[in-house]
Amino acid sequence: MLLPALAWQSLLSRRITVGLTIFAISLSVALFLGVEKVRTGAKASFADTISDTDLIVGARSGGVQLLLYSVFRVGNATNNLTWESYQDIAARPEVEWIVPISLGDSHRGFRVMGTSAEFFDRYKYRGGRGLEMAEGARFDDLFDAVVGADVAAELGYRTDQQIVVAHGLASFTEHDDKPFRVSGVLARTGTPVDRTVFVSLEAIEAIHVDWKNGARIPGQQVGADAVRQMELTPGAVTAAMIGTTSRLQIFGLQRWINDYPEEPLLAILPGVTLQELWDLIGVAETALVGVSAMVVATALLGMAAMIFSGLAERRREMAILRAVGARPWTILALLSLEALLMAALGVLLGMALLYGGLFAFRGWIDDSFGIYLRITAPSLRELWVMGLVLVAALVVSLAPAWRAYRMSLSDGMTVRV
Amino acid sequence: MAQPDMTRIEAAGGRPEAIRLETLRFAWPGRTSFRLEVPEFRVGRGEKVFLLGESGTGKSTLLSLICGINAPDRGSVMVDGTALADLSAPARDRFRAERIGVIFQMFNLLPYASPLENILLPLSFAPDRRRRVTDPRAEALRLTGALGLQDDLVTGARAAELSIGQQQRVAAARALIGAPALIVADEPTSALDTARQGAFLDLLMTQAEAQGATLLMVSHDARLSGRFDRVLDLSEIAMTTRGAG
Ligand SMILES: Nc1ncnc2c1ncn2[C@@H]1O[C@H](COP(=O)(O)OP(=O)(O)OP(=O)(O)O)[C@@H](O)[C@H]1O
Numbered sequence: 133m134l135l136p137a138l139a140w141q142s143l144l145s146r147r148i149t150v151g152l153t154i155f156a157i158s159l160s161v162a163l164f165l166g167v168e169k170v171r172t173g174a175k176a177s178f179a180d181t182i183s184d185t186d187l188i189v190g191a192r193s194g195g196v197q198l199l200l201y202s203v204f205r206v207g208n209a210t211n212n213l214t215w216e217s218y219q220d221i222a223a224r225p226e227v228e229w230i231v232p233i234s235l236g237d238s239h240r241g242f243r244v245m246g247t248s249a250e251f252f253d254r255y256k257y258r259g260g261r262g263l264e265m266a267e268g269a270r271f272d273d274l275f276d277a278v279v280g281a282d283v284a285a286e287l288g289y290r291t292d293q294q295i296v297v298a299h300g301l302a303s304f305t306e307h308d309d310k311p312f313r314v315s316g317v318l319a320r321t322g323t324p325v326d327r328t329v330f331v332s333l334e335a336i337e338a339i340h341v342d343w344k345n346g347a348r349i350p351g352q353q354v355g356a357d358a359v360r361q362m363e364l365t366p367g368a369v370t371a372a373m374i375g376t377t378s379r380l381q382i383f384g385l386q387r388w389i390n391d392y393p394e395e396p397l398l399a400i401l402p403g404v405t406l407q408e409l410w411d412l413i414g415v416a417e418t419a420l421v422g423v424s425a426m427v428v429a430t431a432l433l434g435m436a437a438m439i440f441s442g443l444a445e446r447r448r449e450m451a452i453l454r455a456v457g458a459r460p461w462t463i464l465a466l467l468s469l470e471a472l473l474m475a476a477l478g479v480l481l482g483m484a485l486l487y488g489g490l491f492a493f494r495g496w497i498d499d500s501f502g503i504y505l506r507i508t509a510p511s512l513r514e515l516w517v518m519g520l521v522l523v524a525a526l527v528v529s530l531a532p533a534w535r536a537y538r539m540s541l542s543d544g545m546t547v548r549v
Numbered sequence: 550m551a552q553p554d555m556t557r558i559e560a561a562g563g564r565p566e567a568i569r570l571e572t573l574r575f576a577w578p579g580r581t582s583f584r585l586e587v588p589e590f591r592v593g594r595g596e597k598v599f600l601l602g603e604s605g606t607g608k609s610t611l612l613s614l615i616c617g618i619n620a621p622d623r624g625s626v627m628v629d630g631t632a633l634a635d636l637s638a639p640a641r642d643r644f645r646a647e648r649i650g651v652i653f654q655m656f657n658l659l660p661y662a663s664p665l666e667n668i669l670l671p672l673s674f675a676p677d678r679r680r681r682v683t684d685p686r687a688e689a690l691r692l693t694g695a696l697g698l699q700d701d702l703v704t705g706a707r708a709a710e711l712s713i714g715q716q717q718r719v720a721a722a723r724a725l726i727g728a729p730a731l732i733v734a735d736e737p738t739s740a741l742d743t744a745r746q747g748a749f750l751d752l753l754m755t756q757a758e759a760q761g762a763t764l765l766m767v768s769h770d771a772r773l774s775g776r777f778d779r780v781l782d783l784s785e786i787a788m789t790t791r792g793a794g
């Protein structure tokens with residue numbers, strides 16, 4: 133019991149250097165575990181972007197590409213899914229529900245997606261959460277639009293606002309003859325839904341009736357009212373989300389779609405493809421973990437340097453301990469114990485910083501980056517990390533402790549200052 | 550193995566001598582060319598010996614050997630009837646804790662601990678010595694009281710806050726607590742002014758006498774030798790060789 137008391141008092145007597153060392157360790161530990169939390173949080177949020185959808189279908193291309201444009205609205209489809217194919221798939225007995233996705237237009241930098249009203253019931257994220265309206269209602273009229281939370285926030289939209297959809301993704305030609313009315317604003321989800329303008333599939337068809345190959349057909353202007361009288365069945369959609377009646381049928385249906393003879397199609401399991409996509413990003417993730425591990429190592433080396441630099445000054449302390457009967461091993465143990473105490477305090481303070489930071493900032497992180505950080509008890513992996521920091525501290529401390537051991541043997545009784 | 554060895558028994562008292570050095574030889578490891586040789590040196594039990602010697606002649610080195618902090622290259626060191634060479638290194642450390650109280654020239658105390666904690670320090674390395682003291686705290690205060698220190702100074706302050714004279718008295722109490730057989734003092738008064746030196750020595754000697762302890766003190770100041778039983782110069786018992794370090 134003497135050693136811990138001595139180690140503690142000795143640390144207290146050097147509280148400034150010791151405090152700074154502990155602070156450095158705690159920051160590094162908080163950083164490391166924070167990166168760990170953000171990483172798992174980002175991964176989970178990413179995987180949470182879409183759930184409860186069994187298959188996503190589009191024209192044949194890469195699976196990751198299909199996922200990127202259909203769910204993340206990144207990039208473009210090279211081909212469409214014809215309405216006939218869509219109908220064929222919808223008619224399959226395994227299909228419980230199917231929701232079309234029609235992309236291609238934009239509104240002031242945000243993608244416009246044509247879909248059915250069922251989308252608002254079927255789209256789930258974060259393990260089964262549904263979409264909610266923050267304001268207003270779903271689209272009802274042909275020229276109604278529902279906007280995501282980011283769209284509303286960035287453009288300052290409220291319900292009943294008039295908006296105009298632009299043709300294509302980066303063009304100056306607008307469908308200004310057929311303006312939309314914002315019928316509702318969605319609550320924030322932290323998914324690409326927040327950055328999307330939703331209109332009905334028919335509306336997409338309606339604004340394109342007098343267009344062909346990306347340009348207005350000269351002299352064939354169809355007015356907004358006239359278009360309501362027309363047959364607005366689309367010729368094609370970009371992709372479709374599918375729910376099956378039973379999970380067991382997913383693979384059968386996937387195979388059927390991939391072997392569809394009329395047209396080359398691709399069906400993917402969103403969860404699997406999300407994982408593939410994450411693996412691509414995983415390199416950066418590993419680098420991040422590596423860098424923060426280096427920061428921890430740096431803090432521990434700083435501690436070793438601090439112990440080393442204190443040795444000369446503490447020579448007499450060691451001579452005194454030797455004179456009253458301490459073994460050289462006791463002196464080694466004392467120094468290692470001090471290092472262990474500093475590391476333990478550093479780890480504890482680091483945890484306090486981390487959880488304090490999480491409590492303070494997680495709302496903001498969710499809002500700004502769409503990364504939802506769960507506050508849970510330290511995971512087994514985190515406990516391992518903490519244990520590893522302590523072991524590393526012990527190992528690192530052995531260098532100065534061994535030096536002290538040697539000194540206490542060679543100094544004899546002479547108290548050298 | 551445990552047969553009584555007649556050479557250890559002092560004829561007069563029938564008890565072993567406090568210190569007995571024979572054909573001792575020691576050199577510091579490393580490049581220093583300092584060598585110390587002691588053909589024979591004995592200190593009787595309860596004797597108070599004053600060892601004179603100029604600076605650098607090896608007084609502290611000799612004390613290190615007697616305390617078993619360093620081991621001689623040749624010859625034997627016997628303290629209280631025990632040959633230190635027969636003990637393992639940990640046993641030697643324990644032996645020192647149990648039987649020897651040490652006072653240095655200065656910087657005797659752990660600066661971050663209280664004087665009281667400093668006084669109790671050897672007891673935690675010496676269970677037997679600890680057992681002789683029923684109430685360590687009371688005993689520590691009794692000793693410091695006898696050495697002229699106020700209780701609140703001993704229990705309250707940090708050791709580093711004491712004056713040098715006060716620190717030396719705390720160091721004396723630490724050496725005396727639990728009544729070790731041998732008190733070794735390495736110029737304990739040289740950091741004190743002349744007026745205090747005598748007073749400190751008187752206190753130290755009175756307490757050592759009261760405990761029946763043997764006292765070996767080294768100094769280069771012959772004026773302090775007054776109350777000792779025996780005064781000798783290091784050169785009378787030892788040959789030292791000194792070269793360029
Ligand atoms: N720990 C050590 N390592 C190497 N050499 C040492 C060590 N301690 C002392 N010496 C050398 O041993 C010699 C004797 O030193 P020692 O300290 O024993 O002398 P001293 O008589 O106690 O001197 P002083 O009166 O100054 O205290 C010196 O030459 C010194 O350099």
Ligand SMILES: [Mg+2]
Binds near residue numbers: 610
């Ligand atoms: Mg000396």
